[in-house]
Amino acid sequence: MAKKKPLVYVTRKIPTEALARLHQRCEVLLWGEELPPPREQLLRDIADADGLLCLLTDTIDETVLKAAPKLRVISNMAVGYDNIDVAAATKRGIPVGNTPDVLTETSADFAFALLMAAARRIPEGERYVKDGHWRTWSPMLLMGQDIYGATLGIVGLGRIGQAVARRARGFDMRILYHGGSDVEAAAALGAQQVDLETLLQESDFVSLHVPLTQETRGLIGAQELRLMKPTAILINTARGPVVDTTALYEALKNGEIAAAGLDVTDPEPLPADHPLLQLENCLVTPHIASSSQATRARMAHMAVNNVIAGLRGEPLPYCVNPAVYPDKP
Known part of the structure; x- marks a missing residue:
């Protein structure tokens, strides 16, 4: 009699090749579905997983863990994991x-693209043309x-943050930084x-690349924004509640x-009638900084590798709570 395969619950469609490996x-x-599973659906579906x-987008808390008594491994297809109660899982x-490291360069590309688009008012220019307002060249336009x-x-x-700094060097930018322990890397970047x-007062562009923690929640508030130049541009590709x-x-x-x-953003997604979306000087994209085809495929394979290792009783290749392996060095 064939051994029964373990059951894995996958909360959204992922790239085909990685999903096929899991099916094997x-x-x-x-x-x-396109949207995350509703809470009650998640609790039902995970019962035998x-x-x-x-x-x-999936909140994996104490309630979810209690609903899944057979659960042996959790794999988050993301670098961050603030959606998971790691302490409860441990x-x-x-x-x-x-899935760390894999999205570094892709995310840095996007952060710098967002900076450039906001600085040069590219979305406004596109709307200006498509709305039929472009009649002639003007020296003061946008x-x-x-x-x-x-x-x-x-x-x-x-x-x-370091990858963004490397891109900034190509634009001969002066680079300031706050937070980060790799002093040698910073020195090599001329940061x-x-x-x-000081960073807020002197920067023309401020780019956020911190995880969401108790210390970073609300890091950029009214007081910090008042320190910035009136010509400054804020870029956030980190976590919405940091601002x-x-x-x-x-x-x-x-x-x-x-x-x-x-x-x-915070909340994420923003409601369609949110005041921020009415402002011409606020460019908002739907959390797609790491969304390139190659990067998403690599993330999916890494997430599947974690699942397979966990079900085999092996250490996860990318584990955020190594305390579950007390006998491992």
């Missing part, structure tokens, strides 16, 4: 995996901010470490800063 080794229950492959001996030679302040000089106040949304709206509306480019 496991029984797969896939939530195939041995493994869980989830996304940032208490149950459940390893939690993520004047933006220069990037070349400007000062870039990076909050969080980790892997993605100068300063306190947050106080209400304070940002007021700063943009009142001209305290020139513009913002946001790939993450």
Whole structure:
């Protein structure tokens, strides 16, 4: 009699090749809708699951873990994992995996693209043309901010922050940073470490690259925005709650800063009638910084590798709670 395959619940469609690998080794229950599974659906579907492959949009808390008594592994297809109660999973001996490093360059590309689009008012220009307003060339039309030679302040000089800094060097930008422990990498990039106040006061562009923690929640609020130049542009591809949304709206509306480019928001997604979406100087994209075909495929394979290892009783290749392996060095 053939051994029964373990059941893995996958909370959304993932790239085909990675999903096929999972099907070869496991029984797969896939939530195939565009939106995340509703809470009650998640609790029902996970009841008999041995493994869980989830996304940032899925809240995996104590209640979910209680609903899944057979669960042996959780794999988050993301670098971050603030959607998972890791402490609760660790208490149950459940390893939690993520997909680190793979999206560094792709995310940095997008952060810099967002910076450039906001600085040079590219979305406004496109709308201007498509709405039929372009009648002639004008020397004062949609004047933006220069990037070349400007000062870039990076909050969080980790892997993605460093990758953004490498791109900034190609534009001969002065680079300031706050947060980040790799002093040698910073020196190689020509980046100068300063306190947050100095960074905000001196930067023409401020790009956020910090994880969401108790310390970083609301890191950029009304007081911090008032420190920035009225010509400055804020870029957030980190986590939405790092920025106080209400304070940002007021700063943009009142001209305290020139513009913002946001790939993450709070709340996320923003309601269609949210005030931020009514502002011409606020560019918002739907959390797609790492969304290239190659990167998404690599992330999916890494997430599947975590699931397969966990179901085999092996250490996860990318484990965020190694305390579940007390005997491992």
